[in-house]
Amino acid sequence: HLEDGxxxxxxxxxxxxxxxxxxxVNRMVELTKSILDVxxxxxxxxxxxxxxxxxxxxxxxxxxxxxGLAEQQDMKLVLEVVDQSAMINADRAHLLRVxxxxxxxxxxxxxxxxxIRVACEVNGKVILEIANDGVLISSEDQARVxxxxxxxxxxxxxxxxxxxxxxxx
Numbered sequence: 001h002l003e004d005g006x007x008x009x010x011x012x013x014x015x016x017x018x019x020x021x022x023x024x025v026n027r028m029v030e031l032t033k034s035i036l037d038v039x040x041x042x043x044x045x046x047x048x049x050x051x052x053x054x055x056x057x058x059x060x061x062x063x064x065x066x067x068g069l070a071e072q073q074d075m076k077l078v079l080e081v082v083d084q085s086a087m088i089n090a091d092r093a094h095l096l097r098v099x100x101x102x103x104x105x106x107x108x109x110x111x112x113x114x115x116i117r118v119a120c121e122v123n124g125k126v127i128l129e130i131a132n133d134g135v136l137i138s139s140e141d142q143a144r145v146x147x148x149x150x151x152x153x154x155x156x157x158x159x160x161x162x163x164x165x166x167x168x169x
Contacts, residue, residue, distance in 0.1 A: 033097070038148055048091045055086040055126050058096070059118045062103050070107055075114055077107065082119035086126040102130040109134040 040046035063079040070077035106114040110132030117129040137145060137152060144150045 050089045059116050078115040080117040086120050106132040
C-alpha cells in the first residue's frame with residue numbers, strides 16, 4: 001500500500017523472517033517428537049531399529065551441518081577423528097536426535113570453542129565426545145541432568161541465553 005506510506009516488503013526483508021519461522025517450526029516438531037518418545041519410553045513401547053552406522057560419517061555430517069551456526073555465534077566447532085571408520089549398531093533416528101541435541105547444547109552453552117571427537121578404543125568401544133568451553137554444570141545438577149524436564153537453576157544461567165524445556169538430553 002504505497003499510498004499509505006508503507007514500504008512494500010522485498011525478498012531480502014522476507015527471507016530472514018521465513019528462516020526464523022522455519023527454525024521455530026523445526027524446534028516445535030523436535031519438542032513434540034521428544035515428548036512422544038518420553039511417553040513411549042515410559043510405557044515400554046518405544047521401538048528401536050538397529051542398523052550398522054559409521055560414527056565418523058555421522059560426526060562429519062554434524063560438523064558440516066553446525067559449523068556455520070558456530071561461526072555465526074563467534075565460536076569454533078572442531079572435528080577430531082582418531083580412526084577413519086567407527087562402526088556401531090544403533091537406531092539411526094534416535095542416535096541422530098541424541099547427537100543433534102548434544103551438539104546444539106554444546107554450541108548453546110559454549111563460550112568460544114566446541115568440539116566433536118570420535119575415537120575407537122583398543123577394546124573395540126567407539127567413543128563420541130562432544131564438549132565445549134562453557135560454564136560447568138554444578139555437581140548437584142550433574143546427577144539430575146538427564147531427568148525429564150530438568151533445567152539448571154536460574155542463577156546458573158547466563159543472561160540472554162535461550163533455554164529449552166528439559167527434554168533435549
